[in-house]
Amino acid sequence: MAASPPRSLGHAVTIGVRPAVPAAVDAGAALTVRLFVACRSGCDLRGRIVRLVAPDGAVTVHELTGHVDGTTVTDEICVHTPHAAGVSTWGLVFPGHAAGRVTHDAAAVAMDVDVRPHDTSVVVWDVPSPVPVGTPFTVKVGVRCATLCRLTGHAVEVRADGVTVGRGTLGALPWPDTRGLHWAEVPVVAPATPGLAHWAGIFTGVNATPDHRASQAPFTFRVEPPPAHRVALTVTVRDTGAPLGGADVRVGVYRAVTDAAGQADVPVPAGSYDVVVETDGFAGHLPGLDVHGDVSVTVAAVRTPTEAEEHEALERYEASQWG
Numbered sequence: 019m020a021a022s023p024p025r026s027l028g029h030a031v032t033i034g035v036r037p038a039v040p041a042a043v044d045a046g047a048a049l050t051v052r053l054f055v056a057c058r059s060g061c062d063l064r065g066r067i068v069r070l071v072a073p074d075g076a077v078t079v080h081e082l083t084g085h086v087d088g089t090t091v092t093d094e095i096c097v098h099t100p101h102a103a104g105v106s107t108w109g110l111v112f113p114g115h116a117a118g119r120v121t122h123d124a125a126a127v128a129m130d131v132d133v134r135p136h137d138t139s140v141v142v143w144d145v146p147s148p149v150p151v152g153t154p155f156t157v158k159v160g161v162r163c164a165t166l167c168r169l170t171g172h173a174v175e176v177r178a179d180g181v182t183v184g185r186g187t188l189g190a191l192p193w194p195d196t197r198g199l200h201w202a203e204v205p206v207v208a209p210a211t212p213g214l215a216h217w218a219g220i221f222t223g224v225n226a227t228p229d230h231r232a233s234q235a236p237f238t239f240r241v242e243p244p245p246a247h248r249v250a251l252t253v254t255v256r257d258t259g260a261p262l263g264g265a266d267v268r269v270g271v272y273r274a275v276t277d278a279a280g281q282a283d284v285p286v287p288a289g290s291y292d293v294v295v296e297t298d299g300f301a302g303h304l305p306g307l308d309v310h311g312d313v314s315v316t317v318a319a320v321r322t323p324t325e326a327e328e329h330e331a332l333e334r335y336e337a338s339q340w341g
């Protein structure tokens with residue numbers, strides 16, 4: 019009995035993705051690739067299809083449209099990596115075909131891709147120091163995603179020894195002249211004990227989509243003892259001796275505004291202070307005021323150009339340039 023001719027075997031093919039997907043990619047990244055099927059005999063497989071199985075099981079069908087150097091490829095397609103970090107598995111299936119003189123075997127391949135959370139970095143700025151015990155103040159906390167995500171609306175925290183002491187929400191606009199540094203002004207209250215405070219600005223990454231790594235930035239500030247003494251300030255105009263009301267006065271970091279009689283009481287802890295007086299049209303300075311108990315001082319403020327006068331001078335200057 020004559021042997022029947024051997025059953026014809028289909029051509030074997032290899033399938034894959036071009037360019038090769040890196041072993042690790044960012045969560046939620048868009049990748050532009052072509053799917054390919056390569057027959058060892060270099061057959062042109064245009065018109066046949068490849069199925070792509072996403073990590074969530076969704077299947078999309080792509081036609082092979084190009085044939086270059088013995089490999090048949092699809093058009094460029096855009097795939098998005100999952101938002102959740104971890105290993106994601108993609109499937110690629112070539113169904114094969116038995117029609118026609120030449121047949122091609124089916125082929126399938128699974129590709130593992132390590133999906134990484136986005137790296138983030140935190141910066142904290144505008145931290146006043148020193149701050150009197152128990153005083154409310156604000157710091158700015160900014161967060162930047164390495165992939166430049168818009169992190170608007172996400173929460174930031176300030177923590178002291180792991181305990182949350184302030185919260186803020188990242189705003190819509192990045193800090194001027196930065197790329198993607200979204201920021202929040204976070205209100206906090208200084209500790210009740212004097213000394214050096216070591217706090218941190220925190221981005222937890224919780225609820226961020228796609229997944230983001232948490233990050234933090236430590237910051238320090240000095241906490242001053244509570245004011246125990248009183249600086250009774252009288253601010254006068256040097257030329258006339260008249261009281262200067264409504265002037266901003268600063269004794270170190272402690273602030274007040276003079277009343278109609280040119281007077282302001284500023285409670286401060288013991289120490290040595292620069293006293294500064296500022297108001298539109300006047301300025302005064304008293305360096306090195308030593309405070310060991312209640313003290314009364316007078317500061318004679320000198321006349322300086324008002325904002326209106328400076329504005330007028332600038333306009334005159336500009337007129338002279340162009341007139």
Ligand SMILES: [Zn+2]
Nearest residue numbers: 029057059061
């Ligand atoms: Zn072939």
Ligand SMILES: [Zn+2]
Nearest residue numbers: 136163165167
């Ligand atoms: Zn991001």
